[in-house]
Amino acid sequence: MLDAAQTTEVQAETLLEVNNIEVIYNHVILVLKGVSLTVPKGGITALLGGNGAGKTTTLKAISNLLQSERGEVTKGSITYRGSNVHESDPADLVEKGVIQVMEGRHCFEHLTVEENLLTGAYTRKDGNAAIQQDLELVYTYFPRLKERRRSQAGYTSGGEQQMVAMGRALMSRPETILLDEPSMGLAPQLVEEIFGIVKDLNEKEGVSFLLAEQNTNVALRFAHYGYILESGRVVMDGPAADLRENPDVKEFYLGMSDEGRKSFRDVRSYRRRKRWL
Amino acid sequence: MPEQLVFAMEVILNGLMAGVLYALVALGFVLIYKASGIFNYAQGVMALFAAMTLVGIMSGQVPFAHIINATFGTHVHKFGWTVPALLAIILTMGVMVLLAWAVQRFVMRHLVGQEPIILFMATIGLAYFLEGVADLMWGSEIKTLDVGLPQGINLWIDEATFNIFGYGFFIDNLDIVATVIAALLVAALVVFSQYTKQGRAMRAVADDHQAALSVGISLNFIWIMVWSVAGFVALVAGIMWGTKSGVQFSLSLIALKALPVLMLGGFTSIPGAIVGGLIIGVGEKLFEFAIGPLVGGATENWFAYVLALIFLVFRPQGLFGEKIIERV
Numbered sequence: 095m096l097d098a099a100q101t102t103e104v105q106a107e108t109l110l111e112v113n114n115i116e117v118i119y120n121h122v123i124l125v126l127k128g129v130s131l132t133v134p135k136g137g138i139t140a141l142l143g144g145n146g147a148g149k150t151t152t153l154k155a156i157s158n159l160l161q162s163e164r165g166e167v168t169k170g171s172i173t174y175r176g177s178n179v180h181e182s183d184p185a186d187l188v189e190k191g192v193i194q195v196m197e198g199r200h201c202f203e204h205l206t207v208e209e210n211l212l213t214g215a216y217t218r219k220d221g222n223a224a225i226q227q228d229l230e231l232v233y234t235y236f237p238r239l240k241e242r243r244r245s246q247a248g249y250t251s252g253g254e255q256q257m258v259a260m261g262r263a264l265m266s267r268p269e270t271i272l273l274d275e276p277s278m279g280l281a282p283q284l285v286e287e288i289f290g291i292v293k294d295l296n297e298k299e300g301v302s303f304l305l306a307e308q309n310t311n312v313a314l315r316f317a318h319y320g321y322i323l324e325s326g327r328v329v330m331d332g333p334a335a336d337l338r339e340n341p342d343v344k345e346f347y348l349g350m351s352d353e354g355r356k357s358f359r360d361v362r363s364y365r366r367r368k369r370w371l
Numbered sequence: 372m373p374e375q376l377v378f379a380m381e382v383i384l385n386g387l388m389a390g391v392l393y394a395l396v397a398l399g400f401v402l403i404y405k406a407s408g409i410f411n412y413a414q415g416v417m418a419l420f421a422a423m424t425l426v427g428i429m430s431g432q433v434p435f436a437h438i439i440n441a442t443f444g445t446h447v448h449k450f451g452w453t454v455p456a457l458l459a460i461i462l463t464m465g466v467m468v469l470l471a472w473a474v475q476r477f478v479m480r481h482l483v484g485q486e487p488i489i490l491f492m493a494t495i496g497l498a499y500f501l502e503g504v505a506d507l508m509w510g511s512e513i514k515t516l517d518v519g520l521p522q523g524i525n526l527w528i529d530e531a532t533f534n535i536f537g538y539g540f541f542i543d544n545l546d547i548v549a550t551v552i553a554a555l556l557v558a559a560l561v562v563f564s565q566y567t568k569q570g571r572a573m574r575a576v577a578d579d580h581q582a583a584l585s586v587g588i589s590l591n592f593i594w595i596m597v598w599s600v601a602g603f604v605a606l607v608a609g610i611m612w613g614t615k616s617g618v619q620f621s622l623s624l625i626a627l628k629a630l631p632v633l634m635l636g637g638f639t640s641i642p643g644a645i646v647g648g649l650i651i652g653v654g655e656k657l658f659e660f661a662i663g664p665l666v667g668g669a670t671e672n673w674f675a676y677v678l679a680l681i682f683l684v685f686r687p688q689g690l691f692g693e694k695i696i697e698r699v
Contacts, residue, residue: 162581162584187587189587193585196585200585202579202582205575213572213583217586266587
């Protein structure tokens with residue numbers, strides 16, 4: 095059984111391949127020191143790690159949003175479906191089917207919820223009817239957005255804004271969504287709801303996800319495969335189920351150990367002594 | 372009807388007309404500010420540049436004649452043809468689009484993600500650069516602009532008001548045309564920004580550059596588009612002001628009159644620019660009429676700015692400006 099499951103996973107087509115990239119901000123600050131990862135078609139791949147580990151930078155390197163922040167990929171390669179996307183325009187990537195949902199939502203505050211969603215379809219050329227159809231599809235996944243379609247996005251709640259940002263990305267008919275920190279600042283119940291929708295989209299619409307998340311616990315429950323980043327390097331990777339059982343991951347990221355839950359203070363001091371790299 | 376009241380009415384009407392012209396300049400500011408958060412100091416100079424280019428093309432002037440003559444020892448000044456007004460306007464619009472592209476390509480593109488103050492400084496530089504280019508291209512003498520707009524007193528209004536009040540109002544035909552054109556322009560701009568895909572993208576860019584990039588909106592394209600539209604508005608303002616008071620370098624100073632208009636109307640509102648312009652126009656004329664004689668006149672020079680100051684204290688986003696959405 096296990097073997098069979100593993101072979102189908104190996105056979106799954108690789109969509110995105112990041113090969114040993116290095117990212118430097120402002121020509122001096124080295125943020126990523128060789129990150130490699132692959133995103134298979136139809137999977138949810140999680141990118142885990144603490145603050146400043148390089149999760150967001152990795153996603154922005156892929157979606158090419160680094161340039162406007164004075165960041166630069168100086169080494170390595172990024173390919174999507176085998177073709178090099180290293181220096182292509184964000185708009186080209188969106189047309190290829192890769193879109194990023196940025197950390198902190200980034201809604202267009204003064205546009206209505208529906209206008210926000212429609213901007214997601216900016217690069218599409220398949221006509222208004224198809225766009226209207228997808229708008230309805232987004233509303234079936236996020237019924238709450240339909241109720242609030244006429245309100246300004248800036249006045250909606252944090253959870254709703256996260257939904258707007260995700261719905262907006264969906265409107266581009268993506269193959270892969272780079273989802274950055276969807277749980278940020280949301281109540282646990284909402285986090286579950288959002289992740290449930292991610293799972294639904296993955297299973298029903300066949301959207302692949304690369305998910306950067308600090309909430310390791312939730313992310314590993316929903317993801318298929320995980321990478322753990324620390325100070326700009328991948329320190330560990332494996333199927334999500336294995337990572338969940340790994341004693342180090344348990345200790346460092348899930349706050350558990352064999353002796354049961356440790357107090358935060360102990361975890362911290364222990365961590366300082368023992369690092370992976 | 373008392374004579375004073377009739378006078379006041381004429382003053383108000385004239386104020387409204389003057390306000391429309393202020394509003395035309397303010398519109399250009401609003402457009403660029405909305406889409407890129409840049410306060411474009413060069414808007415007034417753009418109006419001047421557009422008007423000079425239009426006159427130059429219409430009269431068949433050789434651009435950069437002074438440089439050419441100085442370098443090659445020639446004496447060319449005119450091509451010896453004249454271009455019909457409509458064609459010249461279209462050609463000038465082409466020049467303004469080219470200017471928009473150049474501004475984006477050589478200035479703004481390199482400043483993406485910089486502080487607003489740095490972008491503002493860049494537009495100040497642009498203003499003086501453009502003024503210099505205009506001077507080099509078309510010379511610095513005062514020119515008259517006549518694209519065939521009706522000018523002079525509107526006899527129909529004169530007569531109608533004379534029959535009613537026994538006193539004929541003096542309303543310039545040009546002001547009436549300017550009002551109509553401004554109304555059309557505003558309607559077109561509102562429709563464009565609210566109901567079209569590119570207009571929506573423009574507003575999206577205004578809200579959040581990064582997010583706009585992430586959904587595949589090309590900032591480059593949107594900004595060239597916005598600067599082109601602002602160039603078009605500048606051209607319209609340039610034609611109106613140029614026809615009214617001649618094409619001269621002081622034209623670029625009307626930009627300063629647009630500032631209080633913006634503070635009143637709000638930097639982000641197209642209708643606000645119009646209403647702000649009208650209030651300033653009427654306000655300063657009426658103030659001059661009512662209070663001017665008591666304080667020795669010349670109140671038109673400062674009234675608008677004082678009004679703007681008062682607004683800054685009590686309603687900084689202006690009458691129609693977007694509320695700054697703050698989440699707690």
